[in-house]
Amino acid sequence: MNQLGDTRLRTWTLRFMALLAADTQDQLVWLGERELETKDVIEEVEILCRVPEGLAERGVFEHGDLHDLRAIGRRLGEIDSTCRVDLWGNALTTDPAWEDIRSHARRFLLTSLGDWRQPLPRPVRPHTGDH
Template sequence: MDPNDKHWRTWTLRFLALLAADLPEQQAWLGERRLTVQTAVEEAEFACSIAEGLTGRAVFTPGHLRTLQAIARRTSALDATARTTRWADSLAADPAWDDVRTLARGFLHTLPDDRPLPLPRRIPPNPGDWST
């Protein structure tokens, strides 16, 4: 596998691991970061575009791509008001995240190496993520 393909496959799987995690794990991972739902929507759309290229190079299957497209559609359907909400708060309040969690888990269970994936490494908070 091409090193770039491997990098983007890993990135996609780590993002899906976050989406698939149980609610308390998701909230703990997000912590006090001020990431909004809009961030999640953009990341889902980005993962979908990555998967399109990776599917063309047989890294993912067309079924994987369809699942990522379903996740992107589900997050894109969140209304404009919800997009300004902190992602960690929205996870418990909006049932759309239950659908996303189920879709992400289904994606991960179709991988040949079906083992639990760790959540992505936490990135230290960016001062721009904090309200002043």
């Protein structure tokens, strides 16, 4: 991949990790009125946890930085299928898996950037079906 593509993937990884690392209340504020399904968030994070492996091969991330991403991927795999059908906002407050994921995301950011407190990504506007 080219350097610009690697930079974008690194930025995407760090922004999503910032969202996962945020306090629950900050995550809920970020969600606002959006109704994200937990299964969709899990799918996105599972991809996110695989992408940095290739980036580490190209020197964008250190191999040691990936330990917590792998742990997040394992923890996501342990989330029961019945917990995946709920809205993510509800899961954040009821499923202890998200607290574990938060801890790993914080360690990843601390290792990668020196501080887990990072600006949250801009929320994506809900799709309205209008063009």
